[in-house]
Every structure is written in structure tokens, then in C-alpha cells.
Amino acid sequence: MHMDGFAARRDAMVKAGFWKNRTLLDDFDHRVKEQPGALAIVAHDVTQASQTRLTYGELDERVTRIAVNLAGLGVEVGDVVSYQLPNWWQFVALHLACLRIGAITNPIMPILRRRELEFMLNHARSKVVVTPQVFRDFDHGAMIAGMRDVLPHLAHALVIGGEGDAAFERLHDKPVDQTAATALFAARRPKPDDIIQVLYTSGTTGEPKGVMHTSNTQISNLGPYIERLHLSGQDIVFMASPLAHQTGFMYGLMMPIVLGCHVVLQDIWNRKVAADLFAAERPTFTMASTPFLADLTDEAEARPEAFRSLRVFLAAGAPIPRVLVRRATDHMGATIASGWGMTENGAVTVTKPEDPPEKAFETDGCPLPGMAVRVVDPADKPLAAGEEGRLQVKGCSNFVGYLKRPDLNAVDAEGWFDTGDLARIDAEGYVRITGRAKDIIIRGGENIPVVEIEGLVYKHPDINDVAIVAMPDDRLGERACAFVTTRPGTKVTLGDVTAFLSSQHITKNYLPERLEVLSELPRTASGKIQKFRLREMAKTMKPGE
Structure with a gap:
């Protein structure tokens, strides 16, 4: 599955200290052992106005059961488990369960429908798919049931809130033999360079591309990101961006475990509910696209005290209007940082909290340690500071290829990945995305x-x-x-x-x-x-x- 030249890249990344040869299980196991009673997840269900609160110990117990029972359904090392879920606790538990048994996680956005799902589930040869029965008035269970005849590789379709054999709940409701589980997990523990995630990105070529990541590529991004934004185990992460996007996945699912803190999840965006959660749960950090910032700023104008705990809001995905940053800073009192990244590499450039305002308002940040960026002309020649050209990126968190589409990898012999974005880089190395070479x-x-x-x-x-x-x-x-x-x-x-x-x-x-x-x-x-x-x-x- 790996692209050419992987061994050379691996040696360079290990030598430079960016790939630490860890998996998320190393951090999760540590948390479960050292702080089993500490909160891991607060998952808020907007429709039901209900919450699930899980400690690291309770989460581990559910993960163990789900993992053992997935293996019991025939999920082998390297099999793909797809799930189309909102920001529910089951999303986090499923990824950890897949890691426990060496399976590959394929998160799918809840907004996608039959056309996209048929392509993704067949392309990834998914063995199991998990969906809600109904979410936002749409019957996901019925959609999958009506597709089984065009999904030859799919052995099991499990439904949260379903009935009988199709109920996802049967994976975590029945106890398992702990000794057998420990032996199973030891035998199947993934290596740091195994593929652990396939995440489809909406391509400009028509077909979505399955971006493949390993533990090394994802975890190497988290350390520099945490350092850049001065985050610690004392922080509380708020995540309303979908966990099925790389933003939610890396900084809402993985990062809290690495930090040893907890995450507050919101499943449907509703700014009043978000403000209530900020007031009640006191999160200190969040990352989301600009519309979330606009909505929360409106709420903060009416009730600034609800946002007193917020230290850093990292806005990514679209340029932030200056007037919005000013309003957000005034009413929330938080540092507004901006950043740029892709499914293929996580966050690549992020502003520093101590940067002067014009950097935060008018650039998308500078590269995180371990990542490099450059702007090139049509002949791939690097351009001088301030000149617009195609943005290329390389480094520790770049993905390891597109599933079954090596022809589309867009990585040259030196490891530069063509992002398809147009950008300028200033004299201090700060990037400004100016447009898209690809049509999106x-x-x-x-x-x-x-x-x-x-x-x-x-x-x-x-x-x-x-x-x-x-x-x-x-x-x-x-x-x-x-x-x-x-x-x-x-x-x-x-x-x-x-x-x-x-x-x-x-x-x-x-x-x-x-x-x-x-x-x-x-x-x-x-x-x-x-x-x-x-x-x-x-x-x-x-x-x-």
C-alpha cells in the first residue's frame, strides 16, 4: 500500500525525530492505567438534549468489548471498518477498537448519501459499516439495507439504535473474557507504519480519493501542533466540527488522548447549544471553520461570560474576515489563530498565539515543525517571497498515498506534494492561500x-x-x-x-x-x-x- 521511496522517507523522519514510532494506543493505554477515573468524553446529543459522560476507564471497557466482538464478526488485520457517524462517543470508541485489532478506520461524513457511500464502501472493500438508525430525520439504516445488493464485500451493517443482530449495541453490551482480549490485542497491535485510516476527500476529478494515513504520519503532526498553540493536559477541547473530517478526527479524537485531557463533543451545530456547552463545560480550545466562529461571536456578543474559559480558537478552511476576528477577540477574549491544512496532511500552517494581529488576520500561518512549504511556477521552479504560484508541501504528516490510486499521489521524487492551491509566502515564511488551481x-x-x-x-x-x-x-x-x-x-x-x-x-x-x-x-x-x-x-x- 505504501508509495515508492517510503523506506527513505521513514529513515529521514525517524532520524529527524519527527516520527516517534508510537500509536494512539500507547497514549490511550497510559491514560487508562494512570488516570482511569479522569473524564475522557462529554458527548452532547442536540436532538435528545442528553449527554454521555465517560471516564478513560469506562471508555476502555467499551472499546475492549467492541474490539473483541468486531473480531468475532470476522474483522481481520487490515480489514476496513467504515462508519458514518456524527460526533457521538461511539465514533471515538470505534477508532480505538479498530486500532486494538489492527483494522483500518474509514470515517464517512453523515451528510453523504447512497451515491457517495456506494463508491466508498466498494472502493475500500469495507467489511463492516456502522450507521445511526436515524440521524437528522434521515434513515441511514434503511439506506444501507437498500444497498446491500451492490456491496459484495460488506459482511455486516450495524445500526446504532437498531434491533436484533443489526444492533450495534450488541458489540458493547455483552462482557468479554479479559484474558482472551489481552492476548488478541497483543497479537494484533498495529505497527506505527501500518495504515490506520482511510479518509475520502471530494476530488476534483469526480471520484473521491481515499487518503491513507499511518500512526506516524498523524501523531507526528500532534506534537508540533500542541506546542505551537501552547496546549497541555490542563486544556479541555470542544469539538463541533465533524469527527469524520480530518480536523475533528485529529484534534477532537486523537489530540485529547495524547494530551490526557477530555473532549466536549457536539453532534449537530446549533450555536445556542454550543454557547450553553461553553458556559457549562468550560472548554479552553476549539478548532473549526470560519462559519462556526461567526456564529459563536454572535452568541458571545449577547453573553460574553459564557466564553470566559476559551483561550484559543483556531479557524481554518476559509480566510477569516478581519472585522470578524476583531469582533471575536472583543467579545470572546480568546486568541483567534488561523491555519491551513488538508485531509492529506492535517494542519500544515498555523499562526502563533503571540503573532502580531496582521499575521493572524492576513495569513494562514507558517509551517509547523516537521513540515515545509514552497510556491512554484508552472515549471515547478521555486518562486521568490511574495510571488503567487502553486503551493507544495512536504514533511512528517504528509499522507502515504491514495488507496489503489498511486497515479494520483502528486508527490515528486523529493517528496513535495502538490496541494492544488495557489498561494504566496511572505519573507517571514507565512503562507496566504490565494485561490485554487483545482476547481473546488x-x-x-x-x-x-x-x-x-x-x-x-x-x-x-x-x-x-x-x-x-x-x-x-x-x-x-x-x-x-x-x-x-x-x-x-x-x-x-x-x-x-x-x-x-x-x-x-x-x-x-x-x-x-x-x-x-x-x-x-x-x-x-x-x-x-x-x-x-x-x-x-x-x-x-x-x-x-
Whole structure:
């Protein structure tokens, strides 16, 4: 599964001290032994207005049972266990259980539907999938049940809140033989360079790509990140970003265990509930995309005392408007840091809490120790400070390849990974993302796979041509605007297009939120659509006008 040149990379990373040859189990075992009574998770269920609070000892007991019973279902070393779950305690427990038996975790965003799931579960050859029965009024259990005939590798579909053999609860409700469990876990303990996570990213090529990470690539990111933001075991992490995103996974699931602190999880974003949780649970750190910061700032204006505990808010995924940073700083009293990263490498650049304001407002930070960045021209020649070009990155937390797609790895012989982003790097080494070489829209921190959605819109019988571009949005950063031409004598509305896409099981967040019908799309002499001209048009628009 590893890409070429892995041995050389491994030697260099170990020698430089970035790969410490640890797995998350080393930290988890230590916590369970040293502080079994300490809080590990506070998971808040917004719909039920209920909470699950687990200590490290209680979490370990559930993890042990889930792991033993997953192995009992036939999950072997290297098998993929997929789960489409919100920020529930079961998400954390499942990853630790997979580590215990040498299985690979494949987290899937709860917003995804049949079309994406069919591709991912088949591509990863998932042996087990776990979903809620119902979440946010959608029946995940029924969706998977209706797909079994197109998922030949799937042996078990387990449902949280399900019944009988399909109930996930049977994995953690029945006690197991502790001695046998210990022997099983010892025999299956993963090595630091084993693949432990496959996380699909919305590609621009249409098909999602399965990003593969090891314990070394992920854990090597956490130490520098913790140091940069001055975090410690005294902190309390708040995580409302999805754990099925790398942000939530690395800094909401893994990092609290490494720090030896606890995490407060929120499963559905609701800013009033978040403010209540801040007031009650006193978290000190969170990381999320800019819309979360905007919402919490609005709450903090009305009740600043609720946010007194918050020390650092790391905003990533979209540039933070200066006026928002100022408002957030005034009303929350926290340090607002900014950062940039990808599924492929976790956080790469992060501002320092002690940086002057213009760095936090106008850059995406400088590289964490162990990571390097550069900007290159079309011939891959490094550019001088301040010049815009393609952003490349290399270092300890870069992934080890795309599952079954080595042709797409975009890593050169020296280990530089082409991010597909355009950027400038200033004289002090601070990066500013300026745009995207690849065609993608980031809506509220969620990548919209433009090429795939365009391909589906093309299928509409009355549409001749389509181009989807980003239109700026104050809250979500960007929304999707579809420019179309129609067949003679036909009329198409936004409602027609979204209904058509919904009938093809498309994720709601991917649907265009504005439709513009043009007589023709702007093109180059060679016939390519000039998306930059459409983006200029979209800049003045608002959804639903």
C-alpha cells in the first residue's frame, strides 16, 4: 500500500525525530492505567438534549468489548471498518477498537448519501459499516439495507439504535473474557507504519480519493501542533466540527488522548447549544471553520461570560474576515489563530498565539515543525517571497498515498506534494492561500466536488451546458452558483435543477444555491469555459435573489 521511496522517507523522519514510532494506543493505554477515573468524553446529543459522560476507564471497557466482538464478526488485520457517524462517543470508541485489532478506520461524513457511500464502501472493500438508525430525520439504516445488493464485500451493517443482530449495541453490551482480549490485542497491535485510516476527500476529478494515513504520519503532526498553540493536559477541547473530517478526527479524537485531557463533543451545530456547552463545560480550545466562529461571536456578543474559559480558537478552511476576528477577540477574549491544512496532511500552517494581529488576520500561518512549504511556477521552479504560484508541501504528516490510486499521489521524487492551491509566502515564511488551481468550492469548510455535480446537471434534459462556480457568502465562505444554457424553447428554474439532482441521491450541501441562465457561457478561443469570468459575475450575487 505504501508509495515508492517510503523506506527513505521513514529513515529521514525517524532520524529527524519527527516520527516517534508510537500509536494512539500507547497514549490511550497510559491514560487508562494512570488516570482511569479522569473524564475522557462529554458527548452532547442536540436532538435528545442528553449527554454521555465517560471516564478513560469506562471508555476502555467499551472499546475492549467492541474490539473483541468486531473480531468475532470476522474483522481481520487490515480489514476496513467504515462508519458514518456524527460526533457521538461511539465514533471515538470505534477508532480505538479498530486500532486494538489492527483494522483500518474509514470515517464517512453523515451528510453523504447512497451515491457517495456506494463508491466508498466498494472502493475500500469495507467489511463492516456502522450507521445511526436515524440521524437528522434521515434513515441511514434503511439506506444501507437498500444497498446491500451492490456491496459484495460488506459482511455486516450495524445500526446504532437498531434491533436484533443489526444492533450495534450488541458489540458493547455483552462482557468479554479479559484474558482472551489481552492476548488478541497483543497479537494484533498495529505497527506505527501500518495504515490506520482511510479518509475520502471530494476530488476534483469526480471520484473521491481515499487518503491513507499511518500512526506516524498523524501523531507526528500532534506534537508540533500542541506546542505551537501552547496546549497541555490542563486544556479541555470542544469539538463541533465533524469527527469524520480530518480536523475533528485529529484534534477532537486523537489530540485529547495524547494530551490526557477530555473532549466536549457536539453532534449537530446549533450555536445556542454550543454557547450553553461553553458556559457549562468550560472548554479552553476549539478548532473549526470560519462559519462556526461567526456564529459563536454572535452568541458571545449577547453573553460574553459564557466564553470566559476559551483561550484559543483556531479557524481554518476559509480566510477569516478581519472585522470578524476583531469582533471575536472583543467579545470572546480568546486568541483567534488561523491555519491551513488538508485531509492529506492535517494542519500544515498555523499562526502563533503571540503573532502580531496582521499575521493572524492576513495569513494562514507558517509551517509547523516537521513540515515545509514552497510556491512554484508552472515549471515547478521555486518562486521568490511574495510571488503567487502553486503551493507544495512536504514533511512528517504528509499522507502515504491514495488507496489503489498511486497515479494520483502528486508527490515528486523529493517528496513535495502538490496541494492544488495557489498561494504566496511572505519573507517571514507565512503562507496566504490565494485561490485554487483545482476547481473546488468550499462551503462552510466542506468541499463541493464541482466536476461531479456539473456532470449530473448536464444530464438534465433541458440543459445544454453548465459551469458551477463559487459565489462569496458571509457566513459559509462560499456557496455554489450554477450558470447554464438551456435547449431552445425550454425554461429551467433552480428548483428544477435541485429536484433533478436530489433524485440522483446527491448530498444536500452539494446542491447549487443559485441558478443563472445565460444565452451562452464565456469561452476561450479553444472552447474552454472561462470560469474566472463567471466567478467575477458571481461575486456580486446573493443566493435566492
